[in-house]
Amino acid sequence: MQYSKYYSVMADGTIKQINPFTDNEVWSVPGRRGKPPAYHQVNEPHPLQPGDKTSFCAFCPDRLFDTPPEKSRLVHNADGSFHRIDHLTPTEVKHQPWFFRRVPNLFEIVTVDYWKKNYSYYISPGNLAWKEMYLSQEAGFHHVLDVLRYKLRASGMPEDRIHAIPDQDFIAMSDAFFGGGHELVIAAPHFTADAVNVSELFSSGDMTPEEHYHYLHFTIDAMKDIFASNRYIRYISVFQNWLQPAGASFDHLHKQLVGIDDWGASIRHQIDLLRQDPNIFNELGANLASMQNLIFAENEHAIAYTGIGHRHPTIEIFSKSNHARPYEHSDEEIGAMSDLIHACHAASGSQISSNEEWYYTPIDAAYQMPWHVLIKWRVNTSAGFEGGTSIYINPIAPLELRDRLVTNLYSLRYEGKISGNIRIAEECGMRPNPLRYYLK
Numbered sequence: 001m002q003y004s005k006y007y008s009v010m011a012d013g014t015i016k017q018i019n020p021f022t023d024n025e026v027w028s029v030p031g032r033r034g035k036p037p038a039y040h041q042v043n044e045p046h047p048l049q050p051g052d053k054t055s056f057c058a059f060c061p062d063r064l065f066d067t068p069p070e071k072s073r074l075v076h077n078a079d080g081s082f083h084r085i086d087h088l089t090p091t092e093v094k095h096q097p098w099f100f101r102r103v104p105n106l107f108e109i110v111t112v113d114y115w116k117k118n119y120s121y122y123i124s125p126g127n128l129a130w131k132e133m134y135l136s137q138e139a140g141f142h143h144v145l146d147v148l149r150y151k152l153r154a155s156g157m158p159e160d161r162i163h164a165i166p167d168q169d170f171i172a173m174s175d176a177f178f179g180g181g182h183e184l185v186i187a188a189p190h191f192t193a194d195a196v197n198v199s200e201l202f203s204s205g206d207m208t209p210e211e212h213y214h215y216l217h218f219t220i221d222a223m224k225d226i227f228a229s230n231r232y233i234r235y236i237s238v239f240q241n242w243l244q245p246a247g248a249s250f251d252h253l254h255k256q257l258v259g260i261d262d263w264g265a266s267i268r269h270q271i272d273l274l275r276q277d278p279n280i281f282n283e284l285g286a287n288l289a290s291m292q293n294l295i296f297a298e299n300e301h302a303i304a305y306t307g308i309g310h311r312h313p314t315i316e317i318f319s320k321s322n323h324a325r326p327y328e329h330s331d332e333e334i335g336a337m338s339d340l341i342h343a344c345h346a347a348s349g350s351q352i353s354s355n356e357e358w359y360y361t362p363i364d365a366a367y368q369m370p371w372h373v374l375i376k377w378r379v380n381t382s383a384g385f386e387g388g389t390s391i392y393i394n395p396i397a398p399l400e401l402r403d404r405l406v407t408n409l410y411s412l413r414y415e416g417k418i419s420g421n422i423r424i425a426e427e428c429g430m431r432p433n434p435l436r437y438y439l440k
């Protein structure tokens with residue numbers, strides 16, 4: 001295998017990289033690497049006012065009716081365990097504490113009309129019963145109308161036209177909430193427990209490893225339900241945009257799930273590569289990273305390394321399981337992925353804006369690709385040079401990113417803030433072909 005094609009260090013220190021899965025051409029240039037990446041300044045750090053911790057934005061715990069009706073929530077029991085409750089009534093939602101909520105996205109990327117008009121989709125009997133239950137309660141009916149009116153107002157519709165819409169039309173429009181396929185998983189805290197100013201946001205890395213495991217498991221439960229509710233969905237895009245430079249509308253921690261009727265070009269291309277070489281995710285993923293000493297963390301069922309050929313500094317976390325879809329993983333395997341994702345977020349720190357993106361074998365693919373999660377630090381912006389040449393300048397070379405993460409991981413492990421089962425740097429196995437996705 002000619003690994004130098006993908007990663008080569010020139011005499012002056014320039015690192016030229018080609019991403020084997022996207023063909024992206026990326027350089028890390030010595031003079032530009034010296035300067036530290038711009039940390040995202042969240043806001044002017046003015047002090048928190050009373051009530052801010054629970055009502056700062058529309059995702060906050062005191063503003064339950066600013067989002068569309070809740071599909072599900074995860075409740076923290078007194079003994080530390082969690083349990084899930086689905087489809088609470090509008091009265092019950094106010095009286096049950098929660099740590100994660102799952103709600104429809106008010107502004108869908110792929111709308112319920114897309115499914116209805118293109119596929120004659122109709123909402124499942126279970127979701128229809130939930131819709132009828134929710135709307136039969138006065139508080140539920142008003143909640144749905146209020147949120148729909150807000151949405152129409154935000155789209156620029158004049159007030160007199162909104163008020164002329166008959167209730168029946170609003171009831172039909174609410175199918176987007178009860179049968180749509182674009183959802184949010186929201187964590188309860190907006191700020192950390194001891195925050196005193198608005199920049200002290202609660203991030204993935206601020207959870208305990210166990211809380212993070214439930215965050216992931218709850219998201220995977222949502223995937224299962226979205227597939228079960230709409231048989232035309234062929235892939236669910238799962239991602240987390242952290243802070244505004246990463247595309248987040250709110251600085252309040254949440255993941256998104258979007259059901260689509262297609263795999264998207266990126267997954268299609270990766271499946272094409274698999275047809276040519278079933279072992280490609282080992283060969284040009286883990287093995288290439290191992291030969292360049294980029295693997296920095298590992299546990300029983302997952303492995304993490306810094307990625308080659310990305311526009312932004314990127315962490316890649318791969319499941320080692322022979323199960324190729326998140327919802328086919330055992331709880332223990334999900335736990336291992338969760339521990340590494342959590343540790344990587346914690347090592348990045350809450351002030352780094354990032355995209356977390358999930359990739360996995362589509363429901364209808366005959367070739368298996370491993371479940372993997374990329375965390376991209378959104379610390380740089382492409383400019384004219386990139387536009388003109390299609391050569392991207394990444395301000396942090398993979399080895400430098402690895403070193404920053406390793407230093408932080410050691411401290412976090414010492415402080416007991418990440419899972420104690422994670423092997424760091426030289427403790428990792430580094431054996432060839434660590435990914436077992438192609439085994440039945």
Ligand SMILES: [Zn+2]
Nearest residue numbers: 057060190252
């Ligand atoms: Zn909030």
